[in-house]
Amino acid sequence: MDERIFVTGLGMISPAGAGVAPFWADLCAARRRFEELTPLYAGMKPGVLGGRVPEAARTAALERISETTRARPRAASVFAEYAALEAIADAGLTPGDPALRNAVVCVGTNDGQADVLEDLVAGRKDVAGTGGFSSYSIADGVARAVGANGPVFTLHNTCASSNVALSCALEMLRAGVADTAVVGGCDAYSEKNIIGFSSLHAIGPVGCQPFSRGRRFVTPSEGAGILVLRTGRAAAGGRRPYAELLTVAVNNDARHLTAPDPEGVVDCHRRALEQCGLKADDIDAVFAHGTGSRANDSTEGAIFAETYPRAAITAIKGTVGHLMGGAGAAGAVAACLALEERLVPPTAVDPGDVELDIDLVTGAPRAVPELRYVQNNAFGFGGYNAIAIFGAASQGAGDG
Incomplete structure (x- = not known):
């Protein structure tokens, strides 16, 4: 059995915009796109910075996934499905491609469909109008978008979730469960998350400054990244792997x-x-x-x-x-x-x-x-x- 596993496709949506290209361009330029977040309760200090996916990128993502979804999904699903579609296209595949029919789909997330609970608590929607809380719907939506009928998982391992998803997919490919996996992670802006970080005094008016003497704050953000993994045998004849x-x-x-x-x-x-x-x-x-x-x-x-x-x-x-x-x-x-x-x-x-x-x-x-x-x-x-x-x-x- 071929145990070498290669990355053949990448997809991304982030505060840099929709797509891998703007994400990489911002990283190489060290270009920040942080913005002030609206205070969510009376005692929350103003000026807290966060990263949000731009409205134009959200629109582009919705347009791209419109042919593969039956209803307007929530933000986490929009991000994950968009990134998945970009990743399979990058790998030279199309939704429903025979190579994807038995593919493993594994998506890590911290907050899942958190906005469902937030809408209920805030009285913005009733139970019937929420679309459901289950975070499994994120991975299920990705599987539907790419046309995969293999094993589907959503994993919750806090901020390590995406790498745990990679571990799960890697083990399944090496075990011969499938020869292709669509795997990654996502999270959308979450009010409960922002409130939690605020209560810990972990967010503030200065952006994240890793490993610096003056570092103090985390800068919460949102988006999704998806990778296509393939065994060496399945990858043969395609684009040179990343x-x-x-x-x-x-x-x-x-x-x-x-x-x-x-x-x-x-x-x-x-x-x-x-x-x-x-x-x-x-x-x-x-x-x-x-x-x-x-x-x-x-x-x-x-x-x-x-x-x-x-x-x-x-x-x-x-x-x-x-x-x-x-x-x-x-x-x-x-x-x-x-x-x-x-x-x-x-x-x-x-x-x-x-x-x-x-x-x-x-x-x-x-x-x-x-x-x-x-x-x-x-x-x-x-x-x-x-x-x-x-x-x-x-x-x-x-x-x-």
């Missing part, structure tokens, strides 16, 4: 509700490397979780400084914000593009303000002609840790 998905390591340290546990995070790094037979020195670049919070960046940065001294580190949340359950998918899409372009985009911080002794890419994209292995970190509340490692696709991987 990358090979080597492994995804997942653990849960269950130490604290919100604070990261350094031992658990270190263990996840160790597992990821061991699972694909690599050493830390083999990793050329890391897309850090990099939320811009004091605790996360200190924990993650200390690991980079001690164990990954030669890796180029970047944190895209400084540019597009924290896509919550979709954060790992955004990092995975960016990691694959980095391998394709041999380019590591910068972190949107002042290079003179970097706190730790790490090789944080700032200012301009860094060309890495011999880029081979790229790591993508995703961690979440409740002790969830998930790390994916991608390798450069060999010249013959998609050529048969």
